[in-house]
Amino acid sequence: MNAPITTVAATTHCWKCSAPTSGAHFCAGCGKIQPLPPGTDYFAFFGLAQKLTIDLEALEQRFHSLSWKLHPDHFARAAQEERQLSLDRSSQLNDAYRTLRDPVARVEYLLGLAGMRREGQKKQQAPPELLEEVFELNESLEELREARQSGGTGAQMSSLRAKLEAAQHKFELLLSDVDKELARVRSEWDAALDSGADETARKKLMERMNEILNRRSYVRNLVNDVRQELVTRDS
Amino acid sequence: MSVGFHESQITFGFHESLVTGHESLFITQGGTHKNMPRTVGIDLGTTYSLIAYQDKREGRPKCIPGPYGTPLCPSVVSVDADGSIVVGEAARRRLLTQSERTIYSVKRLMGRGPADVQDELKIFPFRIDPASKNVIRVRLGDRVFTPPEISAFILRELKSWADEYFQDAVTRAVITVPAYFNDAQRQATRDAGRLAGLEVLRLVNEPTAAALAYGLHEKKRGRVAVYDFGGGTFDISILKLISTTDGDIYQVLSTNGDTHLGGDDIDNALQALAREEIQSQGVDLSAHPDALQELRKALIAAKHELSSESRTTVKFPLPGGSVYFREIARVEYDRLIHPIVDRTMVPVRQALADAKLTPAEIEEVVLVGGSTRVPLVRATVERYFGRAPHTELNPDEVVALGAAVQADILEGGVADMLLLDVTPLSLGIETMGGVVAKIIPRNSTVPAGAAEMFTTGVENQTGIDIHVLQGEREMAKDCRSLARFQLKVPPGPAGLARIEVKFLIDASGILQVAARDVRTGEEHSVEVQPSYGLDDAEVERMLEESIEFAEQDFSERQLIEARNEAESVLTATHKALAREQAEAPGELSAEERRAIDGAVTALRESLAGTDYKRIRAFVDVLNQATTPLAERMMNRAIGTALEGKNLGQV
Secondary structure, X not given: OOOOOOOOXXXXXXXXXXXXXXXXOEOOOOOOEOOOOOOOOHHHHOOOOOOOOOOHHHHHHHHHHHXXXXXXXXXXXXXXXXXXXHHHHHHHHHHHHHHHHOHHHHHHHHHHHOOOOOOOXXXXXXXXXXXXXXXXXXXXXXXXXXXXXXXXXXXXXXXXXXXXXXXXXXXXXXXHHHHHHHHHHHHHHXXXXXXXXXXXXXHHHHHHHHHHHHHHHHHHHHHHHHHHHHHOOOO | OOOOOOHHXXXXXXXXXXXXXXXXXXXXXXXXXXXXXXXXXXXXXXXXXXXXXXXXXXXXXEEOOOOOOOOOXXXXXXXXXXXXXXXXXXXXXXXXXXXHXXXXXXXXXXXXXXXXXXXXXXXXXXXXXXXXXXXXXXXXXXXXXXXXXXXXXXXXXXXXXXXXXXXXXXOEEEEEEOOXXXXXXHXXXXXXXXXXXXXXXXXXXXXXXXXXXXXXXXXXXXXXXEEEEOOOOEEEEEEEXXXXXXXXXXXXXXXXXXXXXXXXXXXXXXXXXXXXXXXXXXXXXXXXXXXXXXXXXXXXXXXXXXXXXXXXXXXXXXXXXXXXXXXXXHHHHHHHHHHHHHHXXXXXXXXXXHHOOOHHHOOEEEEEOHHHHOHHHHHHHHHHHOOOOEOOOOOOOHHXXXXXXXXXXXXXXXXOEEEEOEOOOOEEEEOHHHEEXXXXXXXXXXXXXXXXXXXXXXXXOOEEEEEEEEOXXXXXXHOEEEEEEEEEOOOOOOOOOOEEEEEEEOOOOOEEXXXXXXOOOOEXXXXXXXXXXXXXXXXXXXXXXXXXXXXXXXXXXXXXXXXXXXXXXHHHHHHHHHHHHHHOOOOOOHHHHHXXXXXXXXXXXHHOOOOHXXXXXXXXXXXXXXXXXXXXXXXXXXXXXXXXXXXXXX
C-alpha cells in the first residue's frame, strides 16, 4: 500500500470562473493560473508523497515541465494578477525543486514540516563520540595559525599542513559515514510509510534523523574550517 | 521599375549619389512595422552599447546601426558648454579636447556609493561631486549627474537609433546586466531605463543572453561555459542546454564574476607603465588631462595591435616637444597583464565548484566581450577547459542579439525557448551580533523566494528593523547592504506581533518585499530604503526634470554634429597645408593637392545643404585625401625629436 499523497483542502475555487480547483496549478475549467493555497508543501507541489527517496530524473523532468507552464516569461503579456501569481508559483516551484533535489535538504524540510527539526543546542558543541578528534583538530588548526603569524619555517609549515590534511581526510570519511547513515534512515522511513507505521514509530524515526542532521552539520563545518585554512596560501 | 517589395512596405526617396552626381534609389523599410509595439534588446556595456531586435521575417536577431553605420555606440557622454548632451562617437572625440566635460565607463559607478569607488578614482578621471551621499554624483563641466542619468543618455541615444530605423517609437526594452551585478546595480540599470523613457520588461544576465544567441545559432545541446570579459566587468556562467518536448531550456547552473575587472584594467596597466616611463623622461602628464586621454587612446590602439601582431610601437608626442617612443612585444605584454587574466580564473573555479562540475565535463566554451580578443585570454581559457573556445559569433554583438531574442520571447514571439537564470549572490538578513542569516542561497534559480517570521523582542516595541544584505560572508559588515526597512507594530507584549515577510527575487534578479500581519491576515506596508540607490521619489523628480531638456530632433542633432566635424576637419587641413608649405615645400605632389582641394570643395558644398549623411561621407573623403599629409607631418615631428638622440635616450 502506498503512502497517501498530502491533500490540500478541496475548498479552493478558481478566481476567474469559480470552478473548484483542489489546489491545482491551473484551473481545469478555464485554464487560468491559480494562487497557492496556504500550507501547500513542496512534496504536494510536485504531486509526491512525503517519501524521502526521490527519482531525481523524474523530478527534473517534472521541474522542467512545470517551469514551462509557470515561468513569468510566458506571462509577460498577461494581466497584472496573473503575472504576480506566476511570480509566486514559479518561485515556489524553484524553492521546492532546490529543496527536494538535495537529499539532506529534503530530510530537513520533512522534519521542519512536522515541527521535529531541532538544531543542536549550541552550534559549536561537539557530539560526545567525536570529542577527542575535534580536540586534536582544533589543536592542529591553532598550531598552523600561530606558525603562520609568527613566521614558521617552510619545513614547519609543511609538516603542520600535512597534519591538517590528514585530519581533513579523516573528517571527510566521517562525513561520508554520516551520509550513509542518513541514507539508511531515509529508506527506513519510506518503508515505514508504506507499511502504515503509526505516529510513535514515525516520530522515533524523525528524532533519529534530527540527531543525524545535527551531527552532520557539525562535521561538515569542521571540514569546511579545515579546507579554509588549507586554501589560505602560505608564502 | 520593379523592386520586388510589396508597395506598402517601402517609401521611396531620392539621394544624390556621392561621386557621380547621378540620382539613385534610396529605399527605407517602414510600412509593415508601423503600429506594432516593438520590444528591443539593449546591451548597455562599459565600453560599447548596442541595440538589437528580432527580425521576424528572417527569424533571427539583428543589431541596429547608428549614424556612423556601425551598431557600436561608445558608452561615452559629454556635456557641451551650452548644456546639450552628446553621446557616442562624437562624445568620444570630446574626450581628447574636453575631458573635464566627458565621461566614459560610467557602468563602473552604477549602484555604488562614493566610498566604494575610491580605488577607481585613482585610475579613472571620474569627478565625484563632494555633495554625493549614498548616490554618486558626477561633475561634467558645470552640471552634476548621477550614474543612472548618464546611462539614461546612452539609452536615449540608442532608442533614437531604433526610432529612426523603424520610423516608429520604441517604448519597451530588455536590458542586459553583468550576471554578477548585485541588486543595487540592477536597480540603477532599471532606473536608467525609466529615465530614458523605456519600459524595462526584464533585465537579462549578459552571459545568459550570449548563450541564447549562441544556442540559436549553433543549435547545440549540453553543458556550456560562457566566459564574458568586457570593458569593466567579468562574468562566468555555467549553463545546461536541454531539449524537451516543450522546447529548448537554457538553464543556468551557476554564475560568478567580478564587477571590477575588465579590459579597462588592461588599459590602466599599460597607462601606468607608460606614465612611469614618461615621468622618468621628465614630463608629468597629470597637468595635461587632454594629453592623458590621447595617451590612453594610443595605448588602446597598441593593445588592439597586439591581438594580432607580435609587437607594436607607440609613438606619442608629449607636451613640451619630446616624444614617447616605446616598442612593446607580445611577450612583455603578456607578462604585464598576466595577473589580470589570472584574476578571471578565480570566479571560474568557484562557478565550476558550485555547479559540481570539472573543467573536462564542460562540452562547449563560449567567449563573449571585446577583451576576449586578447591572445593570452584565449590561451588561458583553452588550457583550462582543454578545448578551443567558440569565437564564431561577434563578441561585441552577441549579447545584444541574445537580448533581442529574450525580448521576442517576452512578446510571445517565441514559445519554444525558456531561460532559467539564477541569482548570483546569497540574500541574507542581519541578525543579532551582526551575523547574517542566509535566506536565499546563491545560484538559486529565479524567481526565488523565502518567508521569514518577525516579532517584537521587548514590550511596547513599535518598530521591527530589518537589514537585507547580499553576499557570502558570515558578518553583515562584510556583505553588501541592500536596503533597510522597518515594520511598524502597535505597542504590546513582547512576542505578540507576528509579521510574515516574504522576500522574492524576480526574474530580473531584483528583490521585492511584502509583509503580512499573520494574526489579522492584512497586508503590511513596507517602505524600503535602498542603501545605494535612488528611491522612487528621486527617480520621479528626475523624470520631470528631464522633460525640461527639450530633446532636439534626432536629425537636427546629427546635422549639428556633422557640421562641427566638417568645420574642424577643414580647419585642420588648412593648417596642415600651411605648415607643410613652410616646413617642406615641394613634398606635396600636384596630384595630391588636387585630391585634397577637390575634397575640400565637395565638403564645403555639402555644408550648404542639410543632409548630414552626405556631409559625413565627404568628411571621410577629405580625411582619406589628407592621410599621406598627416603621416608625413607625424614622421617629421618624430624625426626632429629623435635627431641628435640615440635610441637609448628616447
